[in-house]
Amino acid sequence: MFSIWIQVGVSAALIVAFLVHSRRRIPRGLRLPPGPPQRLFVGNAWDMPKEREWETFGKWAKEYGEIVYVKMYNADVIIVNSRRMVYELFDKRSSIYSDRSESTMLINIMGWGWGMTFQRYGEWWRRHRRAMHEKFHNGVVDTFKPSQTKHTRDLLRRLLATPEDYPEHIRFVAGAVIMEATYGIQVKERDDPYLIAADKSLRSLGEAAAPGTFLVDNFPWMKYIPDWVPGATFKQKGREWAKHVSDMNEFPFQATKAAMLQGKADDCFVTSHLEELDTLKEVPADQEIVIKNTAGIVFAGGSDTTVNTTITFILAMALFPEVQRKAQAELDHLLGGIRLVEFEDEPELPYIAAIRKEVLRWHPLLPQGVAHATSEDDVVGEYFIPKGTVVIGNSWALLHDEADFGPDTNKFIPERYFMPGVRDPALTGAFGFGRRICPGSHMAENSLFMKIASMLQVFDISGPRDATGRELPLEYTFSSGFFSFPDNFKCSITPRSQAARELILQSAAE
Numbered sequence: 001m002f003s004i005w006i007q008v009g010v011s012a013a014l015i016v017a018f019l020v021h022s023r024r025r026i027p028r029g030l031r032l033p034p035g036p037p038q039r040l041f042v043g044n045a046w047d048m049p050k051e052r053e054w055e056t057f058g059k060w061a062k063e064y065g066e067i068v069y070v071k072m073y074n075a076d077v078i079i080v081n082s083r084r085m086v087y088e089l090f091d092k093r094s095s096i097y098s099d100r101s102e103s104t105m106l107i108n109i110m111g112w113g114w115g116m117t118f119q120r121y122g123e124w125w126r127r128h129r130r131a132m133h134e135k136f137h138n139g140v141v142d143t144f145k146p147s148q149t150k151h152t153r154d155l156l157r158r159l160l161a162t163p164e165d166y167p168e169h170i171r172f173v174a175g176a177v178i179m180e181a182t183y184g185i186q187v188k189e190r191d192d193p194y195l196i197a198a199d200k201s202l203r204s205l206g207e208a209a210a211p212g213t214f215l216v217d218n219f220p221w222m223k224y225i226p227d228w229v230p231g232a233t234f235k236q237k238g239r240e241w242a243k244h245v246s247d248m249n250e251f252p253f254q255a256t257k258a259a260m261l262q263g264k265a266d267d268c269f270v271t272s273h274l275e276e277l278d279t280l281k282e283v284p285a286d287q288e289i290v291i292k293n294t295a296g297i298v299f300a301g302g303s304d305t306t307v308n309t310t311i312t313f314i315l316a317m318a319l320f321p322e323v324q325r326k327a328q329a330e331l332d333h334l335l336g337g338i339r340l341v342e343f344e345d346e347p348e349l350p351y352i353a354a355i356r357k358e359v360l361r362w363h364p365l366l367p368q369g370v371a372h373a374t375s376e377d378d379v380v381g382e383y384f385i386p387k388g389t390v391v392i393g394n395s396w397a398l399l400h401d402e403a404d405f406g407p408d409t410n411k412f413i414p415e416r417y418f419m420p421g422v423r424d425p426a427l428t429g430a431f432g433f434g435r436r437i438c439p440g441s442h443m444a445e446n447s448l449f450m451k452i453a454s455m456l457q458v459f460d461i462s463g464p465r466d467a468t469g470r471e472l473p474l475e476y477t478f479s480s481g482f483f484s485f486p487d488n489f490k491c492s493i494t495p496r497s498q499a500a501r502e503l504i505l506q507s508a509a510e
């Protein structure tokens with residue numbers, strides 16, 4: 001019975017949305033950007049791909065051009081497909097194109113509103129962004145390097161012991177680095193409650209954040225449907241997820257505060273901000289909340305992103321062995337197998353730097369970035385872009401544009417960065433756009449350098465092998481949705497030599 005009412009409600013909302021939308025006034029002489037033909041009431045909602053979105057977006061870009069307009073029920077969405085237009089909108093008109101649209105599922109039901117990534121553009125967001133920038137800008141991220149080195153060595157030892165568990169090792173170590181940097185907390189070897197809460201929150205985020213997943217995002221009134229009504233499973237799901245999301249933000253912060261009171265806290269993002277608070281004369285009353293929220297989003301944004309990018313790197317090495325051989329030659333030439341790589345070696349390792357760039361480009365973790373939104377009406381040439389439009393920067397298209405990255409952009413070719421004029425993927429969409437560009441990118445790039453160089457120095461990575469050592473075909477798929485990364489795949493990670501094995505084991509004594 002109630003599910004019938006839900007259907008009636010949704011249908012009524014579709015009709016109202018349609019009528020309102022058709023009555024909207026587009027200024028004379030202007031039109032909405034071109035896009036695929038729309039259906040009555042639902043617009044393009046049924047055309048939105050559920051898998052490998054970047055392929056459909058690419059097809060639309062070829063057909064309709066730099067800006068493609070789609071309508072998701074009642075929501076205006078544009079997809080920006082060229083670097084020129086990305087620069088025009090996200091950079092030159094950043095005061096209009098830096099907002100986010102409020103997802104009812106993420107904000108009202110799952111409680112992600114505390115997270116900077118989902119906040120509307122304005123003073124509250126700016127205060128969070130400033131708190132993060134102070135500790136993560138390019139000039140200060142070196143402070144994390146000792147911890148990144150220590151934990152990468154730990155990763156090498158774990159990989160040596162049980163290489164088949166490489167995803168868990170990478171996940172554990174990324175969590176350990178970010179917990180130490182953010183909260184000064186050393187995570188537990190097994191079943192760490194903070195990492196479990198983060199893992200559950202991020203999985204649910206991955207599920208809920210892909211546009212069009214939950215109808216309640218298009219019809220916010222659906223949030224008032226009681227939980228027990230058939231068809232309202234999104235609410236039960238959301239409420240369950242909300243607990244993990246809140247635990248992730250609350251528990252580690254409170255633990256660090258408690259440790260500070262006992263004089264036992266290690267230096268970290270939270271302690272240094274809270275200590276500064278005590279020395280400042282005029283501080284807004286809610287600044288502690290800003291610090292807590294920012295720590296929470298560093299924790300959320302800083303672990304899974306580097307984990308999945310590292311797994312993409314492993315896949316690339318298994319698929320492109322000639323790249324691996326060249327990188328190992330560069331490392332061997334510099335280090336002679338006498339010591340493990342250090343951050344100070346980075347300027348002497350241009351091929352490793354090129355691999356890092358190619359990992360970010362070849363299969364970007366966020367192929368559609370994180371959608372921005374417009375905070376005012378805008379006009380681009382003859383196109384009208386209404387206020388509140390969801391704006392997707394098509395990172396995949398930018399990062400696969402042969403004009404910027406040379407030929408064969410679906411292949412993993414680090415050499416492309418030695419050609420004149422080739423762009424840096426970090427500044428071409430891999431970390432997003434404009435004022436919202438990823439504030440953790442410098443820490444992430446350092447972390448990737450250390451992992452890539454260390455793993456290639458001591459391990460050979462290949463497809464899976466049978467008992468006789470024969471290499472078997474490598475089977476892999478990339479996930480679709482908000483994040484895209486390789487689904488679990490089997491591979492072989494073996495020490496390159498006895499000397500490499502010893503180097504790894506000796507690192508435990510450092």
Ligand code: HEM
Binds near residue numbers: 372443
């Ligand atoms: C390889 C690793 C990473 C990738 C590929 C990545 C990618 C991105 C992308 C595409 C965005 C959206 C930017 C936009 O809206 O245009 C973003 C935002 C963000 N990232 Fe990262 N990121 C990575 C690592 C990190 C790390 C290590 C941290 C924390 C230390 C972090 C914290 C954040 C935060 C807080 C935002 C939200 C910024 C805002 O809305 O103002 N990310 N990231």
